[in-house]
Amino acid sequence: MAPKVLISDSLSEAAVQIFRDRGIDVDFEPTLGKDKEKLAEVIGNYDGLAIRSATKATAALIEKADNLKVIGRAGIGTDNVDKEAASKKGVIVMNTPFGNMITTAEHAIAMMFAVARQIPEASASTHAGKWEKSKFMGVELTGKTLGVIGAGNIGGIVCDRARGLKMKVVAFDPYLGEEKADKMGVEKVELDELLKRADFITLHVPLTDSTRNILSAENLAKTKKGVRIINCARGGLVDEVALAEQLKSGHVAGAAFDVFSQEPATENPLFGLPNVVCTPHLGAATTEAQENVALQVAEQMADYLLTGAVSNALNTPSITAEEAKVMGPWVKLAEHLGSFIGQLTDEPIEEVNITYDGVASEMNLSALECAAIAGIMQASNPDVNMVSAPVIAKERGVQISKTTQDAAGVFDGYIKVDIKTAKRARSIAGTVFSDGKPRFIQIKGINIDAEVGEHMLYTTNDDVPGIIGALGRILGEHEVNIANFTLGRAVTGGEAIALLYVDGVVDPKVVEALQATNLFKQIKPLSFDV
Numbered sequence: 049m050a051p052k053v054l055i056s057d058s059l060s061e062a063a064v065q066i067f068r069d070r071g072i073d074v075d076f077e078p079t080l081g082k083d084k085e086k087l088a089e090v091i092g093n094y095d096g097l098a099i100r101s102a103t104k105a106t107a108a109l110i111e112k113a114d115n116l117k118v119i120g121r122a123g124i125g126t127d128n129v130d131k132e133a134a135s136k137k138g139v140i141v142m143n144t145p146f147g148n149m150i151t152t153a154e155h156a157i158a159m160m161f162a163v164a165r166q167i168p169e170a171s172a173s174t175h176a177g178k179w180e181k182s183k184f185m186g187v188e189l190t191g192k193t194l195g196v197i198g199a200g201n202i203g204g205i206v207c208d209r210a211r212g213l214k215m216k217v218v219a220f221d222p223y224l225g226e227e228k229a230d231k232m233g234v235e236k237v238e239l240d241e242l243l244k245r246a247d248f249i250t251l252h253v254p255l256t257d258s259t260r261n262i263l264s265a266e267n268l269a270k271t272k273k274g275v276r277i278i279n280c281a282r283g284g285l286v287d288e289v290a291l292a293e294q295l296k297s298g299h300v301a302g303a304a305f306d307v308f309s310q311e312p313a314t315e316n317p318l319f320g321l322p323n324v325v326c327t328p329h330l331g332a333a334t335t336e337a338q339e340n341v342a343l344q345v346a347e348q349m350a351d352y353l354l355t356g357a358v359s360n361a362l363n364t365p366s367i368t369a370e371e372a373k374v375m376g377p378w379v380k381l382a383e384h385l386g387s388f389i390g391q392l393t394d395e396p397i398e399e400v401n402i403t404y405d406g407v408a409s410e411m412n413l414s415a416l417e418c419a420a421i422a423g424i425m426q427a428s429n430p431d432v433n434m435v436s437a438p439v440i441a442k443e444r445g446v447q448i449s450k451t452t453q454d455a456a457g458v459f460d461g462y463i464k465v466d467i468k469t470a471k472r473a474r475s476i477a478g479t480v481f482s483d484g485k486p487r488f489i490q491i492k493g494i495n496i497d498a499e500v501g502e503h504m505l506y507t508t509n510d511d512v513p514g515i516i517g518a519l520g521r522i523l524g525e526h527e528v529n530i531a532n533f534t535l536g537r538a539v540t541g542g543e544a545i546a547l548l549y550v551d552g553v554v555d556p557k558v559v560e561a562l563q564a565t566n567l568f569k570q571i572k573p574l575s576f577d578v
Contacts, residue, residue: 051117051353053096056081056103059122063098063342070350072096088112096120096349099128107133118142118352120345123332125282126362135363138436142348142360145201147341148332153205155331156250156280157213159304162325163276164189164248166302169322187247190214195246197262198281199224199234203252207234218242221253243270248278255282265290273299280306280331283313292317295324306331358415364435365414375411378463381478381486382416384500384576385465386423388476388488391574392506397424399447399468403477406461409452417450420465462489491536494545498534501549502578507562508570511537511544515567519546522561528552 050073055064058078067074075094080087081103091097091113098120099105105119107130119129121143134141162168165186173180194210196203199219207217217234220242229236239262242249249271253259263277263286271277277300279286288309294300295318304325308316311329318324332338351357356376357369367375382402402420404413415434422437432440441448455461464477477490478500488498492508505523509515516535523530532549554573562571 051095052093053098053349053353054080054090054094055098056087057098057100057122058102059098059100059342059346060339062339063122063346066343066346067350070354072350072353084109091116096353098122098345098349101125101128103128105129105134110134110137110139113137113139118349120144120349122338122341122345123148131363132439134435135439136436138433140352140358140364140435141362142345142352142358143362144341144344144348145360147344148334148337149202149205151334151337152280152331153202153209154334155306155327156202156206156252156278157209159278159280159306159325159327160189160194160248160250160276163278163302163304163323166323168325189248192216192247193218193245195220195242195249196234197221197239197242197249197251198253198259199229199232200252202281203250204232206250206252207232215248218245239267240270243267244272246272246275248276250278251281251285253281253285255284260284261287263287263291265293268294268300271300274301276300276302276304278304280304283307283309283311288317292321295321365412365418367412367415371412371415375415377480377484377486378408378411379415379419380578381480382419382463382465383423384486384488385463385476385478386420387426387576388423388491388506388574389465389467389474390424390427392572393424393427393467393469393474395469395471396444397446397467397469399449400424400441401449401451401466403451403453403464403466404461405453405457405464406455406459408461408463409454413450413452416463417448420463421446421448424465424467459489464490488534488547491545491547492538492543494536494538494543496534496536496545496547498547499532499549500576500578501531502576503550503553504574504576505546505548505550505554505558506570506572506574507546507548507568509544509546509568511539511541512567515544515546518562518565518567519548522558522565523548523550526555526558526561528554528558 050071052073053067055076064076088109095115096118100122110133116139118140124143124145126143129141131141166184170184193216196207196219199221210217211233218237219234220239224236265287268290302323306327307329348359355369355372357372358367402417418434418438421441422432422434425432425437425440459479462477462479466475478486478488480486486500529551530548531551534547537544559571562568
């Protein structure tokens with residue numbers, strides 16, 4: 049059955065058509081997002097939810113979304129989505145961080161011009177029939193120093209545009225390397241240095257605990273007298289009350305704000321001040337940007353629902369369509385390995401180490417790790433998936449680590465999962481053959497070669513005669529057909545294992561009959577989603 053998507057905010061018809069062209073059943077209800085009760089009634093019918101900012105994907109809504117697999121936000125901000133609740137529910141949250149980058153950067157430049165030349169106030173004065181040419185004395189941008197706080201995607205475009213305006217650009221960004229700064233033609237500085245030197249300051253960082261009020265009263269006091277401040281990023285980055293006082297005192301010559309700590313902003317300490325330009329969060333408000341993010345979110349959601357490709361996800365590793373094709377069998381292998389251990393382990397797992405060897409070490413390790421952890425967790429909770437598994441593992445205090453190494457052995461690559469509990473340690477390794485089928489190649493350090501089947505039976509025993517006969521006889525007596533039979537042992541007379549691929553579910557009576565032979569230390573029916 050085709051995936052079903054609900055669009056509960058206003059997206060372009062072209063975006064709606066993308067879903068239809070890809071064979072996805074789509075309901076376009078652009079006003080439904082504002083009716084939270086109606087939305088809650090119908091959300092359980094959909095695999096995907098495409099939104100802008102009007103729809104609030106709260107924990108309560110997500111809890112009712114039993115079939116939901118992905119929420120796509122047309123735009124960069126996802127404050128209206130409860131990402132923690134989505135992760136626990138196993139729902140991927142995507143945004144479109146690149147569709148409105150140019151538009152937002154251009155708005156910051158426009159706001160810088162507006163505050164430098166007092167354009168809004170001069171326009172209002174002229175419209176009123178006044179001719180106050182001498183009143184509106186501005187400043188040039190050429191030759192001035194622009195301080196950019198956050199030189200990522202949008203900030204980087206602002207840096208480029210500012211250099212084109214012949215401004216000197218200094219940037220504060222802990223993640224900006226010296227080499228990258230040189231390529232961008234900007235000078236990397238610490239925040240205090242930027243505050244001291246900048247004639248204009250523009251912010252381009254997300255709102256986090258470390259960036260909240262980054263322009264605090266204390267930091268505003270460190271700025272150069274006559275500085276002008278532009279914020280087109282996120283409300284809450286600037287102490288608006290402190291800034292208003294600095295504007296009134298004349299220490300800050302002007303400010304231009306597109307975002308505010310409380311939105312919609314009907315009142316604010318900055319409102320009414322003559323040297324402040326304000327716009328109602330218009331950073332992404334261009335025809336081109338709105339179309340771009342709508343088309344982008346439709347393509348991303350369709351790719352995920354149809355091929356498993358994950359782009360711009362905020363709560364799970366991204367996997368390109370090309371990676372999905374190559375990695376598909378390896379992701380499945382990682383899930384099988386985790387599932388094997390999860391089904392065998394009854395006590396809480398304390399540590400997980402995943403070894404990636406050879407070609408596996410060159411893949412998207414985050415995705416492989418999520419698959420392995422999901423396999424482990426699904427033994428106790430079948431609803432867990434690659435999105436929710438890491439969250440659940442973290443909540444349970446599971447320590448997860450990884451090891452990568454060059455090809456070591458007869459295989460081009462393999463994945464090995466080791467776990468520790470308070471009582472024991474377990475390990476299993478597997479690889480993917482050229483036919484694309486995952487195989488188990490080692491259990492408890494014992495080499496084997498076992499195809500993964502939907503229904504399997506795992507046993508451990510001492511290496512003594514009669515094991516094969518007992519297994520064959522008892523399964524035959526219970527009419528269980530064996531598709532594949534794999535044996536392995538550590539040393540002659542030591543510990544041995546058997547892994548059987550059978551045609552149906554192993555009945556508990558089979559386990560009881562095997563236990564009655566007193567030949568087996570462990571007998572465990574297994575099932576895998578193949």
